[in-house]
Amino acid sequence: xFNVSKQCLTNKRSNAYKLSEINTQTLHSILExxxxxxxxxxxxxxxxxxxxxxxxxTPSFDKYSYEYMDIECGSVSDSPVNVIQLKLKQSSMFPLxxxxxSDLLSNLSNFTQSPFICQVLFTKKKGNxxxxxxxxxxxxxxxxxxxxxxxxxxxxxxGVVGVLNKIGGFSSKSPIAEVEEKILRPNYIVEIRFxxxxxxxxxxxxxxxxxxxxxxxxxxxxxxxxxNTLEGNQLMSTNSLSSxxxxxxxxxQELFALLLNNxxxxxxxxxxxxxxxxxxxxxxxxxxxxxxxxxxxxxxxMDSTIPTQINKVFKRVGITKFSLKVVESFQGSSLHKTQxxxxxxxxxxxxxxxMKDIQSALGSESVGIEMGSKPDTxxxxxxxxxRGTLLFRNVLESAEFEEFKSKSELPFVxxxxxxxxxxxxxxxxxxxxxxxxxxxSGKSVSVNLIILSLLxxxxxxxxxxxxIDPKMVEFSLFDGFPQVKEIITDMDEAESLLANIVVEMxxxxxxxxSASCKNxxxxxxxxxxxxxxxxxVVIDEYADLQMTHSNVEDHIVRLGQKAxxxxxxxxxxxxxxxxxxxxxxxxxxLPSTLCYxxxxxxxxxxxFGKTVPFALLGRGDGVAVIEGQIKxxxxxxSPILTEDxxxxxxxxxxxxxxxxxxxxxxxxxxxxxxxxxxxxLKSLIANGGIKPIAEIQKEMGIGINLVSDxxxxxxxxxxxxxxxxxxIVVATEDELKNWxxxxxxxxxxxxxxxxxx
Numbered sequence: 001x002f003n004v005s006k007q008c009l010t011n012k013r014s015n016a017y018k019l020s021e022i023n024t025q026t027l028h029s030i031l032e033x034x035x036x037x038x039x040x041x042x043x044x045x046x047x048x049x050x051x052x053x054x055x056x057x058t059p060s061f062d063k064y065s066y067e068y069m070d071i072e073c074g075s076v077s078d079s080p081v082n083v084i085q086l087k088l089k090q091s092s093m094f095p096l097x098x099x100x101x102s103d104l105l106s107n108l109s110n111f112t113q114s115p116f117i118c119q120v121l122f123t124k125k126k127g128n129x130x131x132x133x134x135x136x137x138x139x140x141x142x143x144x145x146x147x148x149x150x151x152x153x154x155x156x157x158x159g160v161v162g163v164l165n166k167i168g169g170f171s172s173k174s175p176i177a178e179v180e181e182k183i184l185r186p187n188y189i190v191e192i193r194f195x196x197x198x199x200x201x202x203x204x205x206x207x208x209x210x211x212x213x214x215x216x217x218x219x220x221x222x223x224x225x226x227x228n229t230l231e232g233n234q235l236m237s238t239n240s241l242s243s244x245x246x247x248x249x250x251x252x253q254e255l256f257a258l259l260l261n262n263x264x265x266x267x268x269x270x271x272x273x274x275x276x277x278x279x280x281x282x283x284x285x286x287x288x289x290x291x292x293x294x295x296x297x298x299x300x301x302m303d304s305t306i307p308t309q310i311n312k313v314f315k316r317v318g319i320t321k322f323s324l325k326v327v328e329s330f331q332g333s334s335l336h337k338t339q340x341x342x343x344x345x346x347x348x349x350x351x352x353x354x355m356k357d358i359q360s361a362l363g364s365e366s367v368g369i370e371m372g373s374k375p376d377t378x379x380x381x382x383x384x385x386x387r388g389t390l391l392f393r394n395v396l397e398s399a400e401f402e403e404f405k406s407k408s409e410l411p412f413v414x415x416x417x418x419x420x421x422x423x424x425x426x427x428x429x430x431x432x433x434x435x436x437x438x439x440x441s442g443k444s445v446s447v448n449l450i451i452l453s454l455l456x457x458x459x460x461x462x463x464x465x466x467x468i469d470p471k472m473v474e475f476s477l478f479d480g481f482p483q484v485k486e487i488i489t490d491m492d493e494a495e496s497l498l499a500n501i502v503v504e505m506x507x508x509x510x511x512x513x514s515a516s517c518k519n520x521x522x523x524x525x526x527x528x529x530x531x532x533x534x535x536x537v538v539i540d541e542y543a544d545l546q547m548t549h550s551n552v553e554d555h556i557v558r559l560g561q562k563a564x565x566x567x568x569x570x571x572x573x574x575x576x577x578x579x580x581x582x583x584x585x586x587x588x589x590l591p592s593t594l595c596y597x598x599x600x601x602x603x604x605x606x607x608f609g610k611t612v613p614f615a616l617l618g619r620g621d622g623v624a625v626i627e628g629q630i631k632x633x634x635x636x637x638s639p640i641l642t643e644d645x646x647x648x649x650x651x652x653x654x655x656x657x658x659x660x661x662x663x664x665x666x667x668x669x670x671x672x673x674x675x676x677x678x679x680x681l682k683s684l685i686a687n688g689g690i691k692p693i694a695e696i697q698k699e700m701g702i703g704i705n706l707v708s709d710x711x712x713x714x715x716x717x718x719x720x721x722x723x724x725x726x727x728i729v730v731a732t733e734d735e736l737k738n739w740x741x742x743x744x745x746x747x748x749x750x751x752x753x754x755x756x757x
Contacts, residue, residue: 014239017066019043019054022105024262026056031186031252035062037124042239043259047108048115054105057239080117080195082202083232086209086222088248090146093136095182097218098253103261104192107212111205114198120259121241122188125249133183133249135402141173142397149247151406155399175290178219187249191241192222193232202226216258288456291654292393293642302331303384307338310380313361317354320346327377330420333390334621334637335381337418342376351378355613365615368635373419381418381635383617390416390620390639392449396456398422405457409521410534410569412453414594414624415446415638423624423636427454427536427571428521430592430627431564434582435573436607437596442620444474444540446594446638447573451538455481456655460664462524464535466501468494470544477648480656482664491548494539498555500669501537501568505559507670508532508566520567533665538571543581551701553586560589577606596622596638677702681710682719686739690720690727 019026022043030041039059046053055069088094108118132149139147139154143161148154196205206224213222235242256264311323324340331337342348351358351369358380359367368381395401395413400422405411408426417423427433433450437443454463455478465484469475472489479487488494508520511532517523524531537559539545545552559570572590574581577598587607595607597616604612612623612633620638642648680700684691691699697707711727714720721730729736 013060015058015060015063016069017056017058017064018069019056019066022054022259024256024260027256027260029064030056030058031124031188031255033062035059036188037126040121040123040239040241042122043105043120044239045105045108045118046115047111047118049112050109052105052109079233080197080236081199081229082196082205083193083227083229083236084196084202084206084209084224085191085193085227085232086213087225087245088220089223090220091136091149092220092247092249093133093140093147093179093183094220095178095218095251096216096220096222096254096258098178098251098257099263100215101257101261101263102213102215102259104212104259106261110212111208113204114196114201116194116196116205117236118192118194119236119239120190120192121239122190122250122255123241125187125189129187129249130183133187137179137183140179141175143172155402158399176219182251182254185251185253187251188255189241189246190248190250190255191245193227193236195232195236213258216254288655288658289393289396291651293391293644293647294393294397295389295391302329303336306336306382307340309362310338310340310382313358316361317357319350319354327372327374331384332416332418332420332637333388334384334617334619335418335635336384337420338380338382339372339374339377340380342378344376348378352613359614366617366621368418368614370631379419381614387617387619389643390637391643392452392639392641395422395639396453400424409458410454410463410536411457412450413639415620415622415636418635418637423634425592425624425626427569428534428564428567430569432560432570432572432590432592434587434590434593434607435571435596436575436577436582436593436598436603437573437622438575438599438603441575441596441598441616441618442622442638443573443575443596445620445640446596446622447538447540447571448474448477449639449641450571451475451478452641452655454536455483458483458534460659460662462531462533462665464533464665464667466497466535466537468497468537468539468545470494470541474540475538477652480659482659482662485667491545494545495549495552495555497669498537498552498559501535501563502555502558503670504535504667505563505566505568508568509562512566519565532567533667534567534569535667536569536571538573540573542572542574543576543578546581549701550698553583557585557589560586577603579606582606591625592627593625594622595625596620677706678710678713681707681714682739685714685720685729686731686736690729 022045030036030043033041039062040057041059042057044055044057056064056066058064105118105120132151135151136147136149136154139158142158143165144154144157148157194205194209196202206226209222209224216222231242234240250258253264256262307326307329308323314320314324315322320343324342327339327341329336329338348371355369358369359365362382364383366383370379370381371377372379392413395416401411401413401424404424404426408424408428410427411424412427414423414425425433435443435447435450437446451465451467454465460483463483465478465481467475467478467484467487469487469489470491475487478484486497488497512519512523515523515526517526520532520534556570556572559568563569570590593607595604595612595616597618598604598607601611604610608625614635616622620640622636622638624634624636625632626634641651677700681696684696684699693704693707693711697704700707711720715722715727719729719731719735721728
């Protein structure tokens, strides 16, 4: 292994080998070494007036069949008097020419004014470097010419470009295929430096380097830089990579074209761990954003008359005799927020008591009043007469979402908060999610964009989706995404899937227990090369499924109680939140809810246990109750993908095309072994005695006629008997004990691993 310090990256111990020449085979053998990411490799060539002598320095644990050299690091006895290094002029995201070769190592022999040594040091880049490169590329596409490698500085660059965009100074840039190809290939930290042994030739040698590397210039190029002699000698004598060059990356193609006379033309099958905002794509890394419409960044004009109207209403309903001071205003896509300062003579309760009067005076039940974010203030929300459009792309491109997704495993977009700014959530942190809303409320659009958020922001190898679609139309657009393993429209298959997911949950708990991990996050941190993928199940209309298969509630409850730690999450939507569908047990296990417009106030009470103090507008106007949320109700406007419904199919198809050839995670679900109805009935009777047939029917989730037939079968078996019109238990105590034991074993299996939750 190598040592990392503030000064350099170097091997603890090294081997040195003499090379007859450095050719394609030599470079291939080094780059394909299984240790290439575990140490520093150095190709050293000593040039003495046209004669070259080459040797290879490797980590001590990587052996080669070349002639071994018994010298420390393959160093030379004399120290160079001048040290020059080649540095990329622009960010290493921008590629060199990979088709026209510079043949650097051979052409260096043409410099005969002074003896010198050339060192080419490299190690394969590890970690999430592609994520950073992709984000830099995104910043470039937004109009930044040379994005910084630092996320903080990129954010500043993006902010400046955003301001200039508003005044027409900058424009977005076109995708560059060569950049995308470089990001998808293996990349190496590379440092190239030269030590001259005679004084006075550094300027001439620098000009010589510029000339022989000219063929490499494309979107980037090298420039010679004179190093501090003491530092340069220290690095050269130890064959160490400078910490200053940790972000100087070259692809395998660039290395071949720069050093040798043979370009690397083979297609390397790389499975890049693309994270956050971009899937691994074949057609374009400019990503999904380019196929989505977006609105003009300029804000719509603020309606300055609204605060005046509200002050008139306050006077009219008797809250105040004078106009309240306006602290601030915000106008979103559907609501206008005005924050007023409350004098000490007025209480907040006076506003809430007059709510209906205020709504009536302003002509809308959708007017809302909340405590302000500052002391002694109140926020008033009024619906806009001409609602604006909030597009999905605008939210995804926001700096807020970029920051949020960098810290989230399963990020998704909720919408624009009525108080200003955007609201997001991480499904991994929420456990599970309930989405409710009547027809036309925006519920289905919201669920689709939550799914799309996950597809486009979670690495394909870390996400598996199962979609249950009773209506057979809502999720058809997702057919073809590699992460979507199945879209189930048959309710019998849906019930079986949920049962199998429960089995998968138990299997995962067993894996976590064996690895001494409490949850999927710690497991994946310990096993970065064999991560356990997140598994998300989305049910479009839970009421339809529950009405036909009442026992699915048992599966939902079990998953709701403990599936989160195993990386399994539920998104359940319904447009009929009746008490028999959204039972207390279901709500207790799905505590986070997005609620859109419902038909009656009773429906809101079923969802939240109380009514919402304003009427939602429909078309994406919703309230969020999220675990850990400070406010009781966070009102928001959800985005839409496009205003043109006909354009939706095109967008989804282009996104699916981008995912073609992308490898995704696989989860092999084991079949849940169902308990035979007769055996289950015996277990129920052994544990709880004989109950009324209607109660047994409800508990087993089967028809009354079938229950009657099963009871008759138990009589025929001698497990039950008849006493007049009643059933009685005639089974022996040993038989009953056995069936109680069977049930206990079943429960033990179901509850396995709860200590890890």
